[in-house]
Amino acid sequence: MDVRPMLAPIRNRKINSMAHDHPFPARRKPVLLAAVAGLLALTAATFWAPVPAAAAAPSTPYLPKPTGPHRVGTMSLHLTDTSRRDPWVPTAKARELMVSLWYPTAARDGQRAPYVTPKESELLLKGSGIKELEKIPPKGLSWTRTNAFVDAEPAGRRRSLPLVVMSPGFTWPRSSLTGLAEDLASRGYVVASIDHTYENFATTFPDGRVTTCAACEIEPDDNADADDFGQKVIRNRAVDISFVLDQLTGPHPKWKGASLINSARIAMAGQSIGGAAAPETMLKDSRVRAGINMDGSMFLPIPKSGLARPFMLMGSPAGDSTWKRDWEHLTGWKRWLVVKGALHPSFTDYDMLIQQLGVDLGGDLKETRSMDITRKYVEAFLDLHLRGKPQPLLDKPSPRYPEVQFCSPPAKSCQ
Template sequence: MHLARTTVLALAGLLTLTAPTPAAAAPAAAPRLPAPTGSHAVGVTSLHLTDASRHDPWVPAATSRELMISLWYPAAGTRGRQQAPYVTPKESELLVKDAELPVAPDTLSKVRTNAFTDAVPAGRKRGLPLVVLSPGLGSPRSSLTSLAEDLASRGNVVVGIDHTYESVATAFPDGRVATCVACGNKDADFGEQVVRSRAADVSFVLDQLTGAKPKWRGAALIDRSRIGMAGQSVGGASSIAAMVRDKRIRAGANLDGTTFAPIPEGGLARPFLFMGSPAMHSPGGKDGSWGRDWKQLTGWKRWLVVTGAEHASFTDVPLLAEQLGIDLGFAMTGARSVEITRTYVAAFFARHLTGKPQPLLDKPSARYPEVTFGG
């Protein structure tokens, strides 16, 4: 997660946004994420997974692909459980250094979340949809925590993936910390490489959660027939690549990501949501990839443009920046961007993973005038 030098993957390569201006004085209180809007308490746990069937795509010397994932889920009770850390102190140190933030190195590790570590999972067997979340390049899985906690509070299991060597910092249980090797890649087909690798990561994680010997104790709660995926930036672009590769993913959402993986000539008939900022992703905007792919989406689809949003508005970045006294210059507040992202993504998955009608997705809403329909 880049608070100061938000890195985005675009067709031309890596683009770096202008560094923000720090306010005169940062507040003393630790930043906190907004409370989830659903009815369930939220638990979270982290798992270290190893795919021995493939080499790491960014570090050839690594003969297996190691991943860290977080699972957010409805919890039966939180008594005696600690609120989960946002990131580890070492991850915070590297993120703060990379973004050149005017804060203490451990600041991000003190962000107050709403989930409780290793709380007992709640739900009936095969009763909960599963939503995969993939972050932007350089960003850890924690950058989508506000969205993950909210989806879990609404009755979903949510898995956030740290795509190793594609994040500024990924801490492993044995103390190792992987950095963003991929961020320095200059290959002309880098975008395609990333989404292809992430699609393989997603399929492997689904195998580990829904296979014969699942790695998570709450895996029996997951309804294997109701799996969705969303992501921000290249994580959103990877939703298309993952859906093309893996038919288990019933619905996908791209939050402001330039797309790279070609959709097969026959099209993609499963539900898909494009939701983005005006600069890149309004019809006729700078990024033509959505218009190209829109024609290949043959099932239910929506193209939503959020006025006032920037690339990082679909993450926790603006919310935390404001609380840290850092002015990103965004027109939309962090609280509002989190509310809009949560509301529309939750509606999308409620409609397509649970079958519940969602009028919000059918026409503009007076409650959210920032959101316009494109395509």
């Protein structure tokens, strides 16, 4: 279905991610909400559609092996914040979250973690509404081979591991950033990726409940309502993240490996609206020392007083007017990187996995290239600002990664 004639950009910003085709969830047209994740940005001109050429035969999708020296463990936490009601479902008397942790382990074998459940895969692909994705079996994403061992014993010295908290795109689950999380864990980080309940197509709880996207039922009527909606999402995520940090680094941590975390070395990385939530989180929570926004429009402006901690913008060539607006308010170390050939999903697992499942979304980053670039630059940023290790990669363009442009206004190539 060609949805371009149906585009209704609200200040050229959108909240969907895989399809980039409609700014907000519509009750009667959920397919136009979030084709599988969440961007709060991109112009109508940047709409992509799956390439109509014959797709390759689907293969078993896989995440590339981690590149660090450590094996990787993973586990899930069910956390309940009894201090507040859920912002999307007021009848829920507490805010419940599911969090996935990835971390170094000495375990040599074990059960590989599932990527998503078959039901989550079905809801995710169905929610996209992209006709080309109908070629993928409903359970297709659940076949993905991961690299982490379930419930493996954490390894490391006390207070030695930096912590990176991750927030996914709107409508996308925490698993959408697994490839990056596994690699960070293999390099000695603890990674906590959060499902912001009722903001994605499917979150599965330990008791078997599967919550869906209640926030998708909200349909802003005009520009002001659109801004209010985006700002509500961002503010809510900042509270979620601070709560998770309390549960991991507070006096009564909920994870058995919490003593390994160095609470003085915490950063946040997010994709789409998850990235847009990073500045707000940093402004509200001084524990977060550095932040990364991967292709997310900043519905909530950075105040004129500025954000003085390190920050990196990393996005697709489409550009975003809110980045230009907020650039001068990033007053600490900062970088603005544009990845040629990238699509919005290229900063998650999905561009790569969907290619492996036989559907080409139309980007120029083939095979594992999108994952390779994302891993390399995110890790360089984190190693510099959480570990103090010099990173020449962040000083100038690299011949190994010619797709990555260094940008700052008024560089015309980045507009």
